[in-house]
Amino acid sequence: MxxxxxxxxxxxxxxxxxxxxxxxxxxxxxxxxxxxxEKIKVIVSFNPIKEFVLEIGGNKVDVETIIPEGSEPHDFEPKVRDIAALTEADIFIYNGLGMESWVDKVLNSIDKKTLTIVEASKGCEAIKISDPEEIKEHGEYDPHIWLSLKEAQKESKNIKDALIMVDFKNKDYYEKNYENFIKELNSLYDEYKKKFDTVSNRCFVTGHAAFGYLCRDFNLNQNSVEDVFAEGEPSGKKMKELVDFCKANNVKTVFLEEMASPKVSETLANEIGAKVEKIYTIASKEDNKNYIQSMRENLEKIYNSLK
Ligand SMILES: [Zn+2]
Incomplete structure (x- = not known):
């Protein structure tokens, strides 16, 4: 370099x-x-934030993720070299809402004088977690806020504001990219809002409970093999509950996530005679799809499973 x-x-x-x-x-x-x-050096915690930064920052930014592709983000702990990279960056952006349990410790351990730090979910409308065990271990909120087309707009605004603050001379460029991205998010939302309004079945089953915000956007319900923090492969009792849920709600598709007990999703689908479809949490980049492409595919598959 x-x-x-x-x-x-x-x-x-x-x-x-x-x-x-x-x-x-x-x-x-x-x-x-x-x-x-002279690109702005941005370090982000994981993939969805990188997707947003690339949409807005375009060719004015260099983006790196701390959580490597293909690793399970909920139980990640950064290494010394990840922290060292932060000291060379202009901006560090993380999701917040307990997604990066390590962030306070890491930020306390480095010299932050020249680093702009952004909690992307600041100002978002977070979903509270009801299970006291999960709250005790991971905090009060469901962290998967990037999977809402509405909340993604607020995260993008926080990112856009930070880019402008650090690189004011390219303000117009960031504003324009941001406006375009918001238009794409809104038009995808409008398209599927109409589609989901035509179906009466509203329940789907997935690998882990990552889609609470997507469900809120479109008035749907999720059930899952693993919990919101991708823990707890199901017991026999939980498995029976899932089978009963699927039968009661006429679930014809079980969604599979590569990092959340994919075998169990397959077993469940076999048990109820449903098909298996892949769904993207976007926590890692999969199949080389960007945020909009992944969300569109998710929405289309969920919609098809409810028709
Ligand atoms: Zn998750």
Whole structure:
């Protein structure tokens, strides 16, 4: 990376000098090229936040996630090198609502003088958890707020505001990207709001209880193999409850998540003669789909299972 920067500086110098003899236009072109290389360094906790940052920050940002692709985010603990990367970043963005139980400890351990810290879910309307055992272990709220097309807009606004604060000269660029993304989120929401209003069945079953906010948006109900923090492979008793739930609610599809007991989802589907469909929590990037593509596929599959 350092080599590339050095090469660019050298190129800029050469072009800059030769431009002295040339036209004014050449000179400003060189300036444009050199400033566009100075990307804002953003570190995020995990994939959904990265998706939002890329939508808004576009080619003005470099984004890295602390939680690696394909690891279960609920029980993640960062390593020393993850923390070291933070000291070089301009912005650190995390979801909040107990999704990153490690965040306070990590932020207390580093020098934050030049780091802008953003809790993306700040100002969002969080769902309270009812199970006292879960509250004791993970906190009061359901963290999966990014899976709401409505709340994703608030997270995106917090991210947009931070990018503008750190990189004011590109304010218009961030505002425009943000407006476009909000339009996409709203139009996806409107499309499926209409579709879901036509179905009477409102229950679906998934790997872990990640879809509480999506359910709130569209007035649906989820049941799940694992709990909201992706813990607790079901006991025989829980399994029987799930089978009864599926039969009572005419569940024809059981959704499967790669990181939440996929085998149990398959067993359950076999037991009730349902089919299995993959669903995205977006906690990791899957099948190379972006946020809108993943959400669209989720909504379409859930809708089809309810028709
Ligand atoms: Zn989860």
């Amino acid at each position: 350092k080599k590339i920067v050095a090469a660019l500086i050298a190129l800029t110098l050469i072009f800059g000098l030769s431009a002295c003899n040339g036209k004014q236009a050449n000179n400003s072109e060189v300036k444009e090229t050199s400033t566009s290389e």
